[in-house]
Amino acid sequence: MSGQGKSIWDTLGDIPREVLYGVLLVVFVIPMIYPLGLPVPISANVLKWYKAVEDLPPGAVVMIDFGYSGGGEPELGPMAVAVYHHMLRRGDIKVICMSTSIEGPQLWDKAMAELRPEQRYGAVYGVDYINIGYIAGGETAMAAVGKDLRATTSTDYKGTPLDQYSIMDGIVDAHSFDLLICYTTGGDQSEGWVRQWYTVYGTPYMCSVLAMMVPTMLPYMNAGQIISVTSGAQAGEMEGLVHVPARGIKSADVITLTHMLCVVYVVIGNVAYIAKKFQGGSK
C-alpha cells in the first residue's frame, strides 16, 4: 500500500547507480592487485589470423591500417603490438603502415615504443617496416592508395621522401600487397577496406575491431570476404600464441570477474522484478 516502506524487492529492483558502479570498481581493482592467473582459451578466429600470417611467403608485403582512435587504444593497442611481434619475429615480412584515423600516427608511435622493433628483432625502419602517415578522406584515401600509392603520397609520416626507403621499392598499388590488416574503431573503415581493396583488387584482408563492432563484420567473414575478424579483447589470446604476454593477457582476470558480476546484476534485477510482479498480483 502506498505510504508503507519499500520492500526488499523494491530495493533490489532499484539499486542506486553509485552502489552498482562502486561494486564494479572494486571488482575491477581486486584482480589487478591480486592477479588470479585464470586460463584464457584461444578462439577459432584468432587461430585463423595467426595461421594467415604464418602462411605468408618470405618477402611478403603487408599493409596495416592503424585506423583506431585513442578511445580504442586500450583494446586494440595490445592486439596491434602482438601482431607486429608475430610479423617482425619472422624477419622476412615487410610491413607498411598507414592511417585512416587522425590519431593513427601517434598511436603507431605508442605501439612502436612498446614493441621496440630495433632492439628486439633488429628490424630497421625503412627496410623492414615503415609508416606512410595519416591520409584524410576515409574510403577516398583507401581507393587512392589502392589505385596508385606513389601518386597519393610521396613521403613517410615524418615527411621524408619514400624513395629513400628500400622497403618501398616496387610498391605501386594494392596489387603490391599480399595481405591487408586493419585495426579500427570505425565501422566505415573496416567495411571500406572490403569495398575498396578486397572487392576491387582481391587483396586478402583481416581486421581487428572493437568487440561491439564484430557483429557487423561477421557477414563479410561468413561470405569469405574477410579471412578473420577478431576483437581487440582477444589480444590476450594472440599474446599467448606469439609468446609475448603483455597488457592483453593481464585483462583476462578482470574481464572474467566483471562479466560474472554483470550476470549477478541481471539475475538480481530479474528476481526482484518477477517477485514484485507476483507480490502485486497476489495483493
Add this chain to the structure above:
Amino acid sequence: MELDLVIQIWLASLFTIWIYSIAFRDNDFFKFAEYTFVGAAAGHSLVYGVDNLRRYGWDNLMGGAYLYIVVFLLGILLYSRYHPQYFWVSRYPLSIMVGIGIGLSMRAVVTAEFIAQIKSTAGIKLIGVSDPITLLSNLIFIILVVTTVYFFLFTFPKSHEGGLSIIPRIARYGMMAAFSYSFANTVLSRYNMIFGRLDYIYNQWLPLPGAIIALPVALILLIYAMLPPEKRPWPKKQ
C-alpha cells in the same frame, strides 16, 4: 624517470579520474576535463588538416602539378558556407566530395554487400547434410536472412498484418538475438577500456612519488565539487 614523463603521467591520470567522476555526478572538474578534450580534438584535427594539405597538396603543387591551385581554391571555398549571402558557393567543392563518395561506395556496395551476401546465403547446404544440428543451423540461418530482408524491404502496413505478420515477427526475434550479442560485446569492449585506464593509473601513476597521497586528495576534492553549494561544509554561508 624524466620530469616531462612524470608530469605527463600526472596530467593524464588526473584527467582520467575527473572524466570518470561524471558516472556519479556532474562537477566542475569533469567540465574542465571535457572542455580540454573538445579543444584538443579540434586542435588535433586542425593540425592534421594542415599536415595533409602540406604533404598531399602543397608538395605536389611545388612539384609542378599546377592544377592543384584549383583544388586549394575549392578547399578555401568550402568555408564560404559561413557567409550569409554566398553560402551556396561551398556546394561546388562539396559536390565533388559527395560525387567521389557516392561513386566509390556504389560501385562496390553492389558486389560486396549485395551479390556476395546473397551468393553466400544461396550456397548454404540443406540437402545432403548428415549432422542434424548443422542442418538445423543452416535452416535457421536462411530463414533469418530472408525474414530480416523482408522486414526492411516491405514496410507498408499490409505486409506486417494477418498471416504475413509471422515473417517480421521471426525477423524481430532474430534481430533481438543479434542486438543482444552486440550489447554483450559492447560491455566487453567498454570494460576492456576501463581496465586499460585503471591499469594505467595503478601501474604508471601510483608508483610515482606523491601519487598515493594525491589520489585520496583528488577524490575528496571531487566529492566536494559534486555536492550542491548549500551542502558543502566550507565555505560557510553567513
Add this chain to the structure above:
Amino acid sequence: MSTTLKKTIPVAIVFVVAMLVMMDYFIVTPPVNEAGKSWTSGVVKDLQNWGIILTAFSLGFGAVNLFYFHSKHISRRTPKQWMFSLWLLLVIVTFTAVGVFMGPTSTSYNWIYNASYFALSATVYSSLGFYMTSGLYRALRIKNIESTIFMVVGVIVLLKNAPALAVYFPTLSAWGSFIENVLTTSAQRGIMIGGALGAISLGVRTMTGIETGFLGKLTEEEKGGSEP
C-alpha cells in the same frame, strides 16, 4: 539562372563525378594507354587525390565552429561558462601552434597529445561502460518474448566472453558459436542487404537531384524549383 548556379550545377557535378568513378571500375573506355588503362583511370586518380585535399580542408570546420560559438560566451562573459570557453579556445590554439610549427610527429606535440587528448579520449570512450552496467541491470528483464530473448542471449554471451568460464564450461563456447555464427550473422546479413539497397537508392536519388540534403539549407526559390 540563380537556381541553375546554386542547385543544378552542383547536382550535375555530383552526377558527373560519381559516373566517372563508377565507369572507371566497371568499363574500360577508350582511349586506352599502353598499360591497358582507360582515360578514366587517370581522371579518377586525380579526383581521388583532390578528395583527400578537400577532406583535409574540411578538418578545420570543428575548430571554426567552436571559435564562433565560444567566443560569443567569452565576449558576453556568460556566468559559469566563459572561463571554460576561454580554456577550450586556449587548448585549440596551443595544439595548433605546437602541431603546425613543430610538426605533428615532434616530441613536443606527442607530449601534449599523450598528456591530454589520448588520456581523455580513452577515458571518455570507457566511461560509457558504467552506463552499460546500469543499462544491463535495468534493461535485461523478462517482460515479453523479445526482452526474454534479449536477456537470455545477453547472459549467455556475457558468460562466454568471460575467458575463464569459456574454458571451464565448454558448452558456453558451443552456444556462443551458435549465437555468433547463426543468429547474429544471419540477422546482420539481412540488415546489410537492406542497407545496401538503401545506399544504392540514396546514391541514385542524390545523383539525380531528388535528394538534396547535402546542399544544406535551400532558399524558397530552390525549393520551388525541385520536382519529385
